[in-house]
Amino acid sequence: MQQRQNFDISLRELKLQLLHMGGDVQESIRKAIEALKIGDMVMAGQVVHDDIHINQQEHEIENLCIRLIATQQPVATDLRKIVAGMQIATDLERMGDNAVDIAKTVTRLQGQTLIKPLVDIPQMATIVDTMISNALNAYVENSLDLAEDLAIQDDEVDHLYRRMMEELFSIGKDRPDVAHQAMSLAFIGRYLERIGDHATNVGEGVIFIITGKRSDLN
Amino acid sequence: MSQPISVHNLKAWYGTQLTLKSVDMELPASQVTAIIGPSGCGKSTFIRCLNRLHETLPGARVEGDVHLGTQDLYKVDPVDVRRMIGMVFQKPNPFPTLSIFDNIALGLRLGGVHNRGQLREAVERSLQMAALWGEVKDRLSEPATSLSGGQQQRLCIARAIAVQPEVLLMDEPASALDPVSTLRVEELVEQLKDTYTIVIVTHNMQQAARVADETAFFLNGEVVEFADTTTIFTNPTDKRTEDYITGRFG
Numbered sequence: 410m411q412q413r414q415n416f417d418i419s420l421r422e423l424k425l426q427l428l429h430m431g432g433d434v435q436e437s438i439r440k441a442i443e444a445l446k447i448g449d450m451v452m453a454g455q456v457v458h459d460d461i462h463i464n465q466q467e468h469e470i471e472n473l474c475i476r477l478i479a480t481q482q483p484v485a486t487d488l489r490k491i492v493a494g495m496q497i498a499t500d501l502e503r504m505g506d507n508a509v510d511i512a513k514t515v516t517r518l519q520g521q522t523l524i525k526p527l528v529d530i531p532q533m534a535t536i537v538d539t540m541i542s543n544a545l546n547a548y549v550e551n552s553l554d555l556a557e558d559l560a561i562q563d564d565e566v567d568h569l570y571r572r573m574m575e576e577l578f579s580i581g582k583d584r585p586d587v588a589h590q591a592m593s594l595a596f597i598g599r600y601l602e603r604i605g606d607h608a609t610n611v612g613e614g615v616i617f618i619i620t621g622k623r624s625d626l627n
Numbered sequence: 628m629s630q631p632i633s634v635h636n637l638k639a640w641y642g643t644q645l646t647l648k649s650v651d652m653e654l655p656a657s658q659v660t661a662i663i664g665p666s667g668c669g670k671s672t673f674i675r676c677l678n679r680l681h682e683t684l685p686g687a688r689v690e691g692d693v694h695l696g697t698q699d700l701y702k703v704d705p706v707d708v709r710r711m712i713g714m715v716f717q718k719p720n721p722f723p724t725l726s727i728f729d730n731i732a733l734g735l736r737l738g739g740v741h742n743r744g745q746l747r748e749a750v751e752r753s754l755q756m757a758a759l760w761g762e763v764k765d766r767l768s769e770p771a772t773s774l775s776g777g778q779q780q781r782l783c784i785a786r787a788i789a790v791q792p793e794v795l796l797m798d799e800p801a802s803a804l805d806p807v808s809t810l811r812v813e814e815l816v817e818q819l820k821d822t823y824t825i826v827i828v829t830h831n832m833q834q835a836a837r838v839a840d841e842t843a844f845f846l847n848g849e850v851v852e853f854a855d856t857t858t859i860f861t862n863p864t865d866k867r868t869e870d871y872i873t874g875r876f877g
Contacts, residue, residue, distance in 0.1 A: 413873070413874045413875065416874070482832070482833055483873070484832065484836070484860045484861070484872050484873060485860060485861060485862065485863055485869050485872055485873055486869060486873065487873050488860075488861065489861070489862075620862075621861060621862030622862075
């Protein structure tokens with residue numbers, strides 16, 4: 410007979426809440442990048458405004474985890490699921506903050522014509538979006554492969570970031586009048602690169618849940 | 628100095644029923660080893676084989692080796708074995724007609740100690756070690772049954788250590804106690820482990836996690852997993868251990 414049904418229901422609830430939060434974070438990042446592409450400051454403002462909901466979700470997940478630790482005395486895989494769940498919520502919240510950072514940078518650009526066509530940033534955004542999906546799927550499906558593949562995707566993001574920085578540095582050196590915008594775009598690249606790092610942290614959390622061992626995907 | 632216990636190919640029967648199926652374990656000296664497992668898995672039978680209590684039951688039988696250090700316990704007089712290996716049971720069982728003092732002194736008297744000064748010294752030392760001296764020093768002549776349940780259990784621990792055994796077996800020693808008394812017994816176990824090899828049977832997973840250095844999971848008379856307590860409770864190797872400690876069965 411299956412025992413601890415209420416506990417198992419709560420663990421499923423934790424999973425659902427993390428998935429929901431992850432979906433909201435992805436949506437914020439997509440919106441922030443779209444706002445950059447079309448210079449839409451209203452959309453950027455919306456990302457900043459919506460961050461409060463992401464923060465609330467982090468608190469709700471923490472509260473659920475604290476309640477489960479206090480009332481269910483979890484051990485072994487159950488304990489790792491809960492501890493890793495709290496860490497994943499923290500990483501998702503940081504990704505949400507990075508989306509806000511991107512949106513605020515878009516607001517500061519005030520709809521300026523961009524000094525170069527956006528190539529690397531959308532590409533990085535696409536990869537980190539996939540990374541978040543993969544990290545969450547790895548969590549849902551207990552997939553070591555999906556979690557470990559995040560390291561490869563993170564390398565791609567890092568590579569694009571370095572390439573973008575070199576290009577922006579070169580533009581800024583030749584045209585001091587656009588140095589400010591070049592720096593802003595570099596920051597956006599940096600925020601995306603950080604989001605990729607947080608996604609790898611989620612993957613490390615998944616590996617910890619499955620194997621009980623610590624890993625470094627970054 | 629406490630000594631390790633080595634168990635090899637230990638089998639135990641109740642009549643024709645095989646209750647322990649070839650158990651091999653090395654219980655380290657000066658450490659607490661917890662035995663966990665569902666009811667009927669053989670954990671109490673196991674510790675009762677260590678001090679040769681099992682064989683006292685009608686129809687019960689034991690095979691295999693149990694060594695305390697280099698000494699083969701099944702080649703020693705059972706009375707001597709029980710002096711070397713003290714035991715504390717689930718329910719506090721002080722001798723109801725004896726005083727607090729005499730409960731502790733009885734084992735020593737049976738061992739030939741009759742000098743009043745020596746007895747007083749041993750009783751005080753045992754009660755100090757059992758963290759009970761401060762509470763009973765002014766009422767040593769009162770009946771042991773005048774103590775609370777938690778105090779009675781610590782009295783039983785004091786009684787067990789009065790004869791200076793090398794091993795202390797505890798069969799669910801706190802299961803009949805309130806949370807505060809339970810924590811006092813657990814603290815006591817932590818203090819006593821420097822002096823004794825301690826084996827504790829418990830149904831309380833958190834208690835095993837709190838007090839034990841090593842934990843063994845028994846199932847159907849076999850040791851499924853025996854490892855350091857942190858490993859057992861954070862990342863057990865065997866799925867049956869995981870299912871048991873997470874409450875999925877048992």
